[in-house]
Amino acid sequence: MPATGATFSGTDAAELAVVQRSGFVESRHLGAAAVVNAEGEVICALGDVQTPVFARSTLKPLQALAALEAGAGVTGEHLAIACASHVGTALHVALVRDVLGRCGLDEHALGCPADWPLDRASRDSLVRSGEPSSKVYMECSGKHAAFLAACVASGWPTESYLDPEHPLQKLVRDTIARFAGDQIRFSGVDGCGAPVHAISLAGLARAMSRFATSQSSSPFAIFRNAAHIWDAVLANPWTIQGASQPDSVVIESLGVFAKSGAEGLQVLVAPNGTSVAVKILDGSSRAGMLVGLQLLLAAGAVDATAAQAVLPKLGLAVHGGGVPVGGVQLGADVPNSF
Numbered sequence: 001m002p003a004t005g006a007t008f009s010g011t012d013a014a015e016l017a018v019v020q021r022s023g024f025v026e027s028r029h030l031g032a033a034a035v036v037n038a039e040g041e042v043i044c045a046l047g048d049v050q051t052p053v054f055a056r057s058t059l060k061p062l063q064a065l066a067a068l069e070a071g072a073g074v075t076g077e078h079l080a081i082a083c084a085s086h087v088g089t090a091l092h093v094a095l096v097r098d099v100l101g102r103c104g105l106d107e108h109a110l111g112c113p114a115d116w117p118l119d120r121a122s123r124d125s126l127v128r129s130g131e132p133s134s135k136v137y138m139e140c141s142g143k144h145a146a147f148l149a150a151c152v153a154s155g156w157p158t159e160s161y162l163d164p165e166h167p168l169q170k171l172v173r174d175t176i177a178r179f180a181g182d183q184i185r186f187s188g189v190d191g192c193g194a195p196v197h198a199i200s201l202a203g204l205a206r207a208m209s210r211f212a213t214s215q216s217s218s219p220f221a222i223f224r225n226a227a228h229i230w231d232a233v234l235a236n237p238w239t240i241q242g243a244s245q246p247d248s249v250v251i252e253s254l255g256v257f258a259k260s261g262a263e264g265l266q267v268l269v270a271p272n273g274t275s276v277a278v279k280i281l282d283g284s285s286r287a288g289m290l291v292g293l294q295l296l297l298a299a300g301a302v303d304a305t306a307a308q309a310v311l312p313k314l315g316l317a318v319h320g321g322g323v324p325v326g327g328v329q330l331g332a333d334v335p336n337s338f
Contacts, residue, residue, distance in 0.1 A: 008051040018331050020326040032281070033049070033201065035274065035338075037209075038212070053265070060259065063172050064083050066171045066175040068229070071153030073149065074099055077239055081145070082146035083229065088115075088119050089122050092239065112192040113193065142239075181203060205267065233257055244313075246260070246289050253309070258289070258292075264278075266278040268296055
């Protein structure tokens with residue numbers, strides 16, 4: 001299928017990270033990153049932050065927000081799982097099934113593809129039991145369950161909930177554009193089958209900042225719901241990915257809203273509303289968290305000692321012969337301050 005749209009090119013990218021092995025830089029990760037303040041103003045731009053990128057799973061909080069706007073009625077950990085790219089543990093799956101059960105549905109209603117748990121122990125247990133892969137184990141099943149709950153609440157058809165012209169998906173597009181203050185310039189199909197939208201990194205960072213600055217006492221329902229999402233995720237970090245996984249570790253350790261997405265996407269939002277959106281151009285996921293944390297540090301939005309303590313938990317080491325011989329490091333274009 002010929003391409004009809006494209007993100008920024010290597011000539012418009014910055015060097016965000018390098019991979020060092022035994023004192024030798026063997027790989028470099030180019031990309032772009034936008035940092036916005038609580039007012040949504042871009043305070044740092046590395047590379048091209050205006051050309052659209054498919055925001056992939058970093059859109060999940062905004063998709064969950066649309067589901068709440070449509071009456072999904074999920075709260076607490078059931079709301080947090082709607083924002084998750086979970087690893088499929090029994091606890092994750094139980095939440096997804098509970099969201100579905102509360103609206104009279106089961107996992108057969110899910111429109112995402114069947115998959116195996118990403119968590120190795122959970123996958124091994126499933127294989128040993130002789131059970132097949134299932135839609136409920138797919139990492140995006142929480143989002144899909146919230147979509148279905150919204151459809152049931154609004155009286156919308158559930159069979160076609162992934163159709164781009166479905167009322168729910170139209171509401172998702174409107175919600176993204178409203179929070180991002182950015183035009184959706186291209187749409188496609190995400191890996192889970194849901195519509196995915198391309199917006200600028202500046203717009204993505206701006207949209208995510210609004211979750212931190214929204215108040216549960218706001219006179220506007222959309223901002224009350226955004227505050228509920230922020231509170232649910234910060235109170236239930238394990239739901240978002242998994243207990244020892246980078247997003248969950250950063251949320252629990254630093255109180256920073258962290259959400260990764262496929263093809264090198266990462267967003268981080270500090271409690272004061274400072275927000276970072278990162279796109280690693282080659283699609284690798286290994287550098288985004290490091291870059292995002294450094295940019296929050298450069299903005300003075302997180303505690304340096306606490307952030308330094310988290311780094312060893314993020315899987316940044318490079319191994320040789322079973323021992324660390326290097327690691328993922330910041331690239332030349334990532335500032336110490338700005």
